[in-house]
Amino acid sequence: MKPTQFAAAGFCAAALAGFALAKAPEIDPARVDSMVAQILKQADQSPDQTHRPDGKALRQDVITRLQTLEVLKNEAIKLGLDKDPEVQHQFETMQAQFYAGQYTDWLERQTEVSERDLRRFYDQQTRMIKLQQVSFESEADAFAAQELLLKGLSFEELMQRHPNDEQAFDQFIMPQQLSGEVAAAVETLNRGDVTRTPVALHGRYYLFKLSAVERNPEAQPFELVRRQVEREFKQQKVRHQIDRLLQDNGITPPHH
Template identity: 30%
Template sequence: MTFKPARLLLALIAIAASFATSSSFAQNLAVVNGKAIPSSRADQMVKQVVAQGQATDSPQLREAIKKDLIAREVMMQEAVKQGYDKNPEVKQALENARQTIVINALAKDYVTKHPVSDAEIKAEYDRFTKQTGDKEYHVRHILVENEADANAIIAKIKGGAKFEDLAKQSKDTGTANNGGDLDWASPSSFPPEFAAGFTGLQKGQVTEKPVKTQVGYHIIKLDDVRAAKLPALDEVKPQIADALTQQKLASYQEEMVKKAKVQ
């Protein structure tokens, strides 16, 4: 991987903010105005940079990190000398950063001790496929304000007017100029009442009555039906695992909030 100092410097600044100064270390990387910079801090940053794919561990990387840590220490000493560490906004930002670091450590430990199992992933995948169904529908719609207008449009369609032409008066500006086309989708992608309006139609058929949803009245046309193209479990396993992990963390947080005494 090509070594890019400018990009690396930004990465180092972000990573350095996540580390606290070690109180004990085998040796110092450098001593700046009497203040030691432990080598362990540089080692941690090297691991982070390499893990993020920013660069490979090399003498050049370590030298860049050393220069950055020295520069940061110089700037930190000057900032403290000028009293910025006592600035209320700075102190609040430091507290926020400290809180984030500690919470992230707790979350990481919780996830390690409560990993998502393959069985949970399979169950979520099965739930998704069942909800999605085995069919996809290509539908069009015309959205209007009231039932009377919807019935008038249905009457015009029965009289021979083209659905696509009438769609130009739809309140759905995103599809009005495209014949009301909603493209291919599964019924679960729509509100239940809307989905119920087209799943019983035959190809080319238009709803006999307006379908009401919270946004208005719809006239729906079914263009076609096909077998759903669902991804295999292995294709979406990482995404499902991540989603379930986030759910577990959210539930854990909710439990802690419920137990807390909040006044």
């Protein structure tokens, strides 16, 4: 081998050795613990409990992922991407989303529910209902009809006075199938109750009567789905809290 070739080969070998011996970034063990805990929590909430992550392999995978993120982050900063206005805007949005998620999780952890509340929520989520309805062109007409009901007119008689094609529908449905406005209006009704205020829908004003209630025959027993029911009930309560917070800050909450 010629001296120049030998020198070139030695340089390449040294470079490769230096690359191979480069030390991966140190990751704070607390960060690793936090990420492992998040993954295990998600696994606990999964319906499929047959494939749980192996603890040792999971931890090593998390370390590798965090080291990879650190290397790529450092390269981005070297290029000055952290100073790019568009990158900063995206980072601020992601930061806001992160803290919003953390606040939502905190609210859920702080929310306490009683066994009675859980069973009531379960009954609401698994019930099927029949609705009767009457529609009017104006809100004033709907309120006038309510006065007639208070004076003794039956809802069936009111339907005969104000017929429409939709009244022919006479099947059980799940409340979750209803539009947001109707679902909210009938959520607290018991069998035989009529909505207290007219419901604005598609340019008309409706009164609804909850005419029949039965349990969904396909619903699983409460004892088998208790954890899922508790999680969904807490999430619903948290959504209501957040809606009130948004309203207090001048924001109209979206329909859920």
